[in-house]
Amino acid sequence: MAERLSNREGIKGMANPTRYGIERVAYWLQRLSGLGLLAYLIGHIYETSSIVNGKIAWDKMLALTQTTEGHLILTIVIGMCVFHTGNGIRVMLGHGGVGVGRPGQPEYPYKAASLNYKQRLCIWVSIALAALAMMYGYSILMGE
Amino acid sequence: MATVSVPKSSEETTTQPSTITLRIKRSNPSESTEKTFSEFQVPVQKWTTVLEAILYVKQNLDHSVGVRYSCRQASCGSCGMKINGKPALACYTKLSELGTSIVTVEPMNNFPIIRDLAVNFEQLISNHKKIKPFIVREDSEITPGTKEFIQKPEDLEKFLQFSYCIKCGLCNSACPTMATDTSFLGPQALAQAFRYTADNRDQGKDERLKIVDDSHGIWRCHFAGSCSHVCPKGVDPAMAIQLLRGYLLGFRK
Numbered sequence: 144m145a146e147r148l149s150n151r152e153g154i155k156g157m158a159n160p161t162r163y164g165i166e167r168v169a170y171w172l173q174r175l176s177g178l179g180l181l182a183y184l185i186g187h188i189y190e191t192s193s194i195v196n197g198k199i200a201w202d203k204m205l206a207l208t209q210t211t212e213g214h215l216i217l218t219i220v221i222g223m224c225v226f227h228t229g230n231g232i233r234v235m236l237g238h239g240g241v242g243v244g245r246p247g248q249p250e251y252p253y254k255a256a257s258l259n260y261k262q263r264l265c266i267w268v269s270i271a272l273a274a275l276a277m278m279y280g281y282s283i284l285m286g287e
Numbered sequence: 288m289a290t291v292s293v294p295k296s297s298e299e300t301t302t303q304p305s306t307i308t309l310r311i312k313r314s315n316p317s318e319s320t321e322k323t324f325s326e327f328q329v330p331v332q333k334w335t336t337v338l339e340a341i342l343y344v345k346q347n348l349d350h351s352v353g354v355r356y357s358c359r360q361a362s363c364g365s366c367g368m369k370i371n372g373k374p375a376l377a378c379y380t381k382l383s384e385l386g387t388s389i390v391t392v393e394p395m396n397n398f399p400i401i402r403d404l405a406v407n408f409e410q411l412i413s414n415h416k417k418i419k420p421f422i423v424r425e426d427s428e429i430t431p432g433t434k435e436f437i438q439k440p441e442d443l444e445k446f447l448q449f450s451y452c453i454k455c456g457l458c459n460s461a462c463p464t465m466a467t468d469t470s471f472l473g474p475q476a477l478a479q480a481f482r483y484t485a486d487n488r489d490q491g492k493d494e495r496l497k498i499v500d501d502s503h504g505i506w507r508c509h510f511a512g513s514c515s516h517v518c519p520k521g522v523d524p525a526m527a528i529q530l531l532r533g534y535l536l537g538f539r540k
Contacts, residue, residue: 152396152466162373163461166512170463237510240533246448249521257526258512
């Protein structure tokens with residue numbers, strides 16, 4: 144009831160990347176890829192821990208990753224990893240005040256200096272690098 | 288050389304008003320009424336603002352619509368609302384700029400609703416007060432024997448932009464962290480913390496940094512930039528927050 148009265152958007156609003164430009168899309172992708180990498184880490188620990196159950200258990204677990212589905216998941220992991228790193232560097236530098244512009248007299252129509260072309264370029268480069276890495280990774284995995 | 292000519296006939300200068308459908312989200316939490324939309328047909332000119340359309344509805348169609356407004360010129364920060372899904376000032380948004388024949392107005396997110404389009408600013412104001420939005424120092428310009436605090440234009444430029452904040456709450460409404468964290472200070476308060484910290488007359492930097500250095504403070508900002516995207520005054524809260532964080536991370540002194 145209290146939450147309804149507060150009119151908070153909640154996770155649905157936080158996860159909606161459509162309304163506030165590419166920076167909000169980058170924010171959403173960063174969160175999504177972070178969660179994806181966390182899930183991968185947990186899965187990876189589970190997978191490698193099967194080695195303690197002997198060679199048969201290990202081979203059985205490894206065979207799961209050698210399928211088309213397994214390769215697709217690994218390709219997505221490569222993309223998430225590259226995007227999260229590239230965009231993460233942009234965000235970390237931004238957090239220190241690097242590349243966010245300088246304060247000055249705002250002029251109509253008030254384009255925010257922190258949402259500048261360098262930031263946008265870094266986001267697009269991160270997306271492009273992730274796509275390239277995914278294509279390369281997919282070709283290697285499928286070529287095995 | 289520019290040429291100014293007189294219009295040939297009165298017909299060419301007369302703009303026939305077109306009509307749009309204004310959908311207003313209605314709710315009254317004090318009576319626990321369900322949220323519904325009321326639709327109104329409103330005649331508009333190319334210069335008609337969303338606020339004028341709402342006031343037309345109040346004057347001619349349904350006087351019970353709840354809306355807060357004052358200056359009608361983007362100076363008071365009273366008429367913030369969600370227009371076609373995005374936070375904006377109703378007095379500062381022309382219907383013709385929206386380019387749709389159906390315009391939906393809703394109360395801003397992340398603020399408790401008072402009624403219909405009016406929201407409660409209690410948290411915004413209390414967070415604003417928390418960060419000590421004033422010059423902190425022992426002496427004062429009005430103390431006898433004290434000289435005027437000299438400030439160069441370049442000193443002024445470091446914070447002037449952030450002093451244009453009208454506390455309309457649009458940044459808090461757009462912020463993804465505000466959407467989920469009820470205790471977050473919010474971009475408005477954090478930007479104002481930087482405004483006073485960057486002022487060379489101020490001596491309260493350490494006090495203010497202690498306030499924002501909190502789990503629900505500056506570290507909850509992830510630089511999504513939505514606050515700066517919707518700011519109607521060019522304050523750029525996202526920049527202020529990152530520069531403020533620079534003090535805590537040792538990038539600035």
